[in-house]
Amino acid sequence: MSKRLLLTPGPLTTADATRAAMQRDWGSRDTDFIALTARVRERLVAICHGGDDYSCIPLQGSGTFAVEAMLGTFVGPTDKLLVLENGAYGRRASAICRRMSRAHVALSWDEDTPVDTDQLSDALAADPSITHVLAVHVETTSGLLNPITKIGAAVAATGRHLLIDAMSAFGALPLSATEVEFDAVAASANKCIEGVPGIGFVIARNEALETTAGHSPATVLDLYEQWRGFEANGQWRFTPPTHVLAAFDAALDGFEAEGGVAGRGGRYRQNCRILTQGLTALGLKLYLEPEVQAPIIVTVHQPTDPNFDFDKFYDSLGAQGLVIYPGKLTKVDSFRIGCIGQVFADDMARVVTAVGETLAEMGVRLSPETS
Ligand SMILES: *Cc1c(COP(=O)(O)O)cnc(C)c1O
Numbered sequence: 001m002s003k004r005l006l007l008t009p010g011p012l013t014t015a016d017a018t019r020a021a022m023q024r025d026w027g028s029r030d031t032d033f034i035a036l037t038a039r040v041r042e043r044l045v046a047i048c049h050g051g052d053d054y055s056c057i058p059l060q061g062s063g064t065f066a067v068e069a070m071l072g073t074f075v076g077p078t079d080k081l082l083v084l085e086n087g088a089y090g091r092r093a094s095a096i097c098r099r100m101s102r103a104h105v106a107l108s109w110d111e112d113t114p115v116d117t118d119q120l121s122d123a124l125a126a127d128p129s130i131t132h133v134l135a136v137h138v139e140t141t142s143g144l145l146n147p148i149t150k151i152g153a154a155v156a157a158t159g160r161h162l163l164i165d166a167m168s169a170f171g172a173l174p175l176s177a178t179e180v181e182f183d184a185v186a187a188s189a190n191k192c193i194e195g196v197p198g199i200g201f202v203i204a205r206n207e208a209l210e211t212t213a214g215h216s217p218a219t220v221l222d223l224y225e226q227w228r229g230f231e232a233n234g235q236w237r238f239t240p241p242t243h244v245l246a247a248f249d250a251a252l253d254g255f256e257a258e259g260g261v262a263g264r265g266g267r268y269r270q271n272c273r274i275l276t277q278g279l280t281a282l283g284l285k286l287y288l289e290p291e292v293q294a295p296i297i298v299t300v301h302q303p304t305d306p307n308f309d310f311d312k313f314y315d316s317l318g319a320q321g322l323v324i325y326p327g328k329l330t331k332v333d334s335f336r337i338g339c340i341g342q343v344f345a346d347d348m349a350r351v352v353t354a355v356g357e358t359l360a361e362m363g364v365r366l367s368p369e370t371s
Helices: 016-023 031-047 063-074 088-099 117-126 148-157 206-212 223-233 242-257 260-282 310-319 345-362
Strands: 054-060 080-085 103-108 132-136 161-165 184-188 199-205 297-301 334-338
Touching: 016 242, 031 054, 031 199, 031 223, 031 242, 054 063, 054 206, 054 223, 063 088, 063 161, 063 184, 063 199, 063 206, 063 223, 080 088, 080 117, 088 103, 088 132, 088 161, 103 117, 117 148, 132 148, 148 161, 199 206, 199 223, 199 242, 206 223, 242 260, 260 297, 260 345, 310 334, 310 345
Parallel strands: 080 103, 080 132, 132 161, 161 184
Antiparallel strands: 054 199, 184 199, 297 334
């Protein structure tokens, strides 16, 4: 049987070398583990061209731990956050603020509509009490690409502070601190860097970090304290995810060998092209317009033929080693297929073939495009 593919927003299919890196046990105070931590932190800052002005603060946990830590640490008790919402991850940021009793307002768009930066500028002009803005680079809910450079310019023009959830974009789509003025960006090990799950991280501007002492309502999610800990002795404050970090370092080797952001993003774009062209040719309808589709995950309308049954479709693909993902849209029935992780052009062609065969077996009729 051919290899099992995770065509999901994460965790993803990983490389053998990444998993193999977890075979050794590390002590948290070993000098080589301290060096490993420092190396991974530096490599992550380099991906977004942060230079000496930015620091990476890794954190035990999944990506949302890093987002919650970023919001709690950077949005202080007297600050106010504007959340740019066009999917579940923007809404989750608002829910986190509500839970932490941080002042926040939202600007919302439909799940297929990118952030409109004119509306953003108007909202910032209208409410001088807004201090920070949270943007989601790629809304994984649909696969929607938000215009992060224009958002950065609009936020910087009014002297506000930008926080970015770049979870599903970091490493695959360019995000440079020299082009986008951000205070902090959150991502995780198990998305486009293709590590194993267990580490989130925030890359933050040192000058902004300096102002955040005492903000975090949670001890374990306090990025200021986590940063001071790393700077003081190179160690994690609490038990580090040692094996996950070793795997992350190996995944970064693979990322660099592939040519960094350009190489990885190029492969994902090719994967996405094969997938979207193949599904369209079968007669399936994609949710997003091509110009706003990020090469990360593709949302597909469920066929309207009554013979279509998502659970059967999912199980049948799963039996062939292809793990897809349910939809997360609020208004339409959909499913999602990811283009990220250790999946390549021939894998995507296999997915398209299997989707076509599975729908045919279910007796689902589509109207393929004839062009
Ligand atoms: C995956 C993801 C997260 C974090 O999800 P976890 O399940 O906590 O890892 C946050 N934001 C976006 C945009 C994501 O794609």
